[in-house]
Amino acid sequence: MNEPSLLLSLWDGLVHPLLRLLLFISVGLLVANFIEALNWTRKIAVVAKPLTRFGHLSAITGASFSMAFFSGVAANTMLSEGYEQNKLSKKELVLANLFNSLPTYFLHLPTTFFITAPLIKGAAVIYVGLTFGAAILRTLAITLLAHFLLPIPVEQPKALQEKRTTTMQQALMNTWKRFTKRIQKIARFTVPIYILFYFLNKFGLFDYIEQFISMHFTWLSWLSPKAISIVVLHVAAEFSAGLAAAGAMLADGSMSTREVILALLVGNILSSPVRAIRHQFPYYAGIFKPALASQLILFSQSFRTISIAVMTLLYFIITL
Numbered sequence: 463m464n465e466p467s468l469l470l471s472l473w474d475g476l477v478h479p480l481l482r483l484l485l486f487i488s489v490g491l492l493v494a495n496f497i498e499a500l501n502w503t504r505k506i507a508v509v510a511k512p513l514t515r516f517g518h519l520s521a522i523t524g525a526s527f528s529m530a531f532f533s534g535v536a537a538n539t540m541l542s543e544g545y546e547q548n549k550l551s552k553k554e555l556v557l558a559n560l561f562n563s564l565p566t567y568f569l570h571l572p573t574t575f576f577i578t579a580p581l582i583k584g585a586a587v588i589y590v591g592l593t594f595g596a597a598i599l600r601t602l603a604i605t606l607l608a609h610f611l612l613p614i615p616v617e618q619p620k621a622l623q624e625k626r627t628t629t630m631q632q633a634l635m636n637t638w639k640r641f642t643k644r645i646q647k648i649a650r651f652t653v654p655i656y657i658l659f660y661f662l663n664k665f666g667l668f669d670y671i672e673q674f675i676s677m678h679f680t681w682l683s684w685l686s687p688k689a690i691s692i693v694v695l696h697v698a699a700e701f702s703a704g705l706a707a708a709g710a711m712l713a714d715g716s717m718s719t720r721e722v723i724l725a726l727l728v729g730n731i732l733s734s735p736v737r738a739i740r741h742q743f744p745y746y747a748g749i750f751k752p753a754l755a756s757q758l759i760l761f762s763q764s765f766r767t768i769s770i771a772v773m774t775l776l777y778f779i780i781t782l
Contacts, residue, residue, distance in 0.1 A: 490535030517608035530565035567597035581709035652748030689725035
């Protein structure tokens with residue numbers, strides 16, 4: 463590869479995506495710090511109040527839940543800030559991160575639906591509905607767990623809350639001061655980890671892991687060979703590759719809607735962990751500490767896998 467081609471490849475594959483990631487993290491950090499500086503946390507937490515009240519979750523968790531409908535980075539930054547300021551325990555941090563499953567799903571819902579609908583037509587409604595049901599199940603399960611695992615939060619008197627007023631100028635100054643300090647720390651972790659993962663991907667590590675997983679499907683004997691081929695494409699290639707194969711087989715009548723949906727759900731379960739490590743970890747390790755980021759991803763992927771597996775099993779039984 464000549465030098466201009468190498469530079470272009472590095473720009474397209476590494477530098478540009480890294481700069482875009484840092485931009486999104488910066489925007490999320492500014493928003494989260496600005497909301498905190500103006501003491502708006504309780505105001506935007508109102509959206510999730512019925513759930514947070516039952517789950518003994520704090521106003522920071524409720525505010526993060528509300529923010530997650532618009533920006534996952536801002537929501538996680540808010541949780542990280544709360545944890546570092548000792549406003550959230552580690553237990554609540556883990557539960558809060560899992561609690562955001564529903565708004566995070568909503569954030570990606572339009573993209574998911576408009577990719578699936580043209581390829582698998584009416585089956586898209588069922589598939590998206592089942593994954594949406596899994597997101598609701600996760601959030602409700604975490605709310606129930608939090609109810610028993612967390613103590614009832616101590617509410618500040620309203621009079622004290624009202625005294626904590628900040629002018630716009632003070633809020634902007636505080637936001638910028640905290641942003642400049644925090645973004646340096648985030649960049650120190652995010653940049654080297656992102657570069658490492660880029661080269662690991664270039665050297666084919668994640669492709670090897672995905673191919674290894676796709677070659678060991680003997681336990682999927684309850685699926686037809688054609689359905690297994692969709693699962694393999696889903697894991698070894700991309701989501702759209704599995705969808706394209708599913709759409710073609712659905713169109714020519716060689717597979718039923720039920721088989722296609724089950725294959726896509728199984729592919730979703732198997733492919734998500736590796737892709738989460740590849741795409742989530744670099745930015746999670748910037749917002750949270752790397753060890754904590756690993757734990758959060760492990761918990762979120764475990765709960766995600768279990769919830770989608772439950773919906774898959776329910777759909778399998780109901781459609782027998």
